[in-house]
Amino acid sequence: MKKSIQSKSKMKHVIRYIVVSILLIWSLFPVYWMLNNSFKNRIEQFSDTPTFYPNQVTLENYMTLFLELGFHKALLNSLLIATVATTIAVFIGALAAYSLSRYRFIGRKGLLVWILLTRIFPPVTFVIPLYEMMGNAGLLNTRIALILAYIAFNLPFAIWLLIGFFNEVPFELEESAMIDGASPFQTFRKVVLPLIIPGIGATAIFTFITAWNEFLYAMIFIQSPELSTVPVALSGLITEYLVLWGPMSAGGILSAIPIVLLVYLMQDTFIKGLTLGAVKG
Amino acid sequence: MRKSNTMTHIFLLPAVVVFLVLTVYPLLYAVVTSFYELDFLKGDISFIGLDNFNKLFEHDVFWISLRNTIIFVIVAVLMEVLLGTALAIYFNSGKGLKLIRTAILLPMLLPPITVALTWKMMYDYEFGIINYLLGWIGVAPIEWLSSSNLALLSIIITDVWQWTPFVFLIILASLQAIPEDIYESASVFGANASQCLRYITLPLLKPAIILVLLLRTIDTFQVFEKMYVLTGGGPGNATETITFYIYRHGFRYFETGYATAASIVLVLIIILFSIFYLKRVLKTSNLS
Numbered sequence: 396m397k398k399s400i401q402s403k404s405k406m407k408h409v410i411r412y413i414v415v416s417i418l419l420i421w422s423l424f425p426v427y428w429m430l431n432n433s434f435k436n437r438i439e440q441f442s443d444t445p446t447f448y449p450n451q452v453t454l455e456n457y458m459t460l461f462l463e464l465g466f467h468k469a470l471l472n473s474l475l476i477a478t479v480a481t482t483i484a485v486f487i488g489a490l491a492a493y494s495l496s497r498y499r500f501i502g503r504k505g506l507l508v509w510i511l512l513t514r515i516f517p518p519v520t521f522v523i524p525l526y527e528m529m530g531n532a533g534l535l536n537t538r539i540a541l542i543l544a545y546i547a548f549n550l551p552f553a554i555w556l557l558i559g560f561f562n563e564v565p566f567e568l569e570e571s572a573m574i575d576g577a578s579p580f581q582t583f584r585k586v587v588l589p590l591i592i593p594g595i596g597a598t599a600i601f602t603f604i605t606a607w608n609e610f611l612y613a614m615i616f617i618q619s620p621e622l623s624t625v626p627v628a629l630s631g632l633i634t635e636y637l638v639l640w641g642p643m644s645a646g647g648i649l650s651a652i653p654i655v656l657l658v659y660l661m662q663d664t665f666i667k668g669l670t671l672g673a674v675k676g
Numbered sequence: 677m678r679k680s681n682t683m684t685h686i687f688l689l690p691a692v693v694v695f696l697v698l699t700v701y702p703l704l705y706a707v708v709t710s711f712y713e714l715d716f717l718k719g720d721i722s723f724i725g726l727d728n729f730n731k732l733f734e735h736d737v738f739w740i741s742l743r744n745t746i747i748f749v750i751v752a753v754l755m756e757v758l759l760g761t762a763l764a765i766y767f768n769s770g771k772g773l774k775l776i777r778t779a780i781l782l783p784m785l786l787p788p789i790t791v792a793l794t795w796k797m798m799y800d801y802e803f804g805i806i807n808y809l810l811g812w813i814g815v816a817p818i819e820w821l822s823s824s825n826l827a828l829l830s831i832i833i834t835d836v837w838q839w840t841p842f843v844f845l846i847i848l849a850s851l852q853a854i855p856e857d858i859y860e861s862a863s864v865f866g867a868n869a870s871q872c873l874r875y876i877t878l879p880l881l882k883p884a885i886i887l888v889l890l891l892r893t894i895d896t897f898q899v900f901e902k903m904y905v906l907t908g909g910g911p912g913n914a915t916e917t918i919t920f921y922i923y924r925h926g927f928r929y930f931e932t933g934y935a936t937a938a939s940i941v942l943v944l945i946i947i948l949f950s951i952f953y954l955k956r957v958l959k960t961s962n963l964s
Contacts, residue, residue, distance in 0.1 A: 445808050498681075513699050517939070517942055520703070554691065630789055
């Protein structure tokens, strides 16, 4: 009896190891494969027997990417656009979320319903009207067009997420500050805001990721290669006649680095934001 | 909840302006445009009532793209939710959770374009690693992206690869919120593991499962990048989705009114699919 329980638990152990291994390979292999290919030279890239690590490590793909294809411009554009859009969306979002979390006013419910609705509207619905509007304002083919679009899409989610974080700050804290004579603005700035810095961090990560990864708008609003963002620059490496696999792999790796760094440095904040955003909105 | 004051109004103003200018107005614009025919080349604008919609419903490619989208949504979302939930339950107790949680995060962080490019490389008929590995076990090379029977499924696999982690993380958080003592008292009464799963875990997970089902449904309806990179909507129309259809008509054929009409139909379909989610969220505390 005891022996069979023991062997049963041993069996469970073995199965666990197998499941963990399969899952690790499944999740990581495609990324590893890109990394691997980014360091291979052209001959190894297209050899009949693919190599699981580069026999000859080369930086030629990265060199091509930067020196011939000007990929650093795309990286800078993406960084600039995502940072500005994130800063503005989070700033505007925090102000609005605080009011929505704490104050009663006419139209509050309507505003919340609209925020939820924009979450479910597909971006492609707005792409044609926004394209026309940006055209009329002379903003097509500028970074400003993308920044505006990304603020518009991220603001609802940012507000929703931040309301959740503001709701977690106990009311009594603010009341005692007000009894001590703090104005509403001082209460917000000195008491509440410092407490939701983690929430603001989580919201900023999400906004940044969405802006960094976005493709449809970036492709439609920007025509000049010097202004294009990372996803568009990457997709440009596939043409009808030729796919630049090596530089594409290198670019793919570079496209992932900022986000992977950001999230792994703040993993707990990220996961908290993810679940809060999903559960409450 | 306090009464609003000047500060509240100032705080709300920028957000309200952004919404009015960049979401409310464009949506109204889209609704109005869908009743017009716009010709950029001639500069003509004419009111044509429901003609755009009639034309849309008569176009077989529209129906094909709608069918592809719905198949894609149903298959991908079901696979993601089933796999993600099962894995979350399996890893919630015992070893390996932290390792898996860290590793599984990676796919969902990558730009969808990067995901699509990686898989395009791996699916490649001649040089792709997948066909090479299948060769080891004697399977003949497969046309992952150029066979009209397989292409949609191949793209579904990439979506499942990227988004199962999302389901996993949400369900895991919900599992970790279930108090341990419920299981303890159940086992005192002689419940075994499968009974615990069926009568305690799954019912308590129900709200979270419904939520991820709907969030994934909403997002999967918009899938575009993967088709754009992996197949370009082909072979034929085999992987044409509705977002692709709108993009093509709006920005390649410049049929603005027609494409807008299609996008209005897409909105209505998504609302239909998510009405349940909206109702549920409208009831929660954020609104009261």
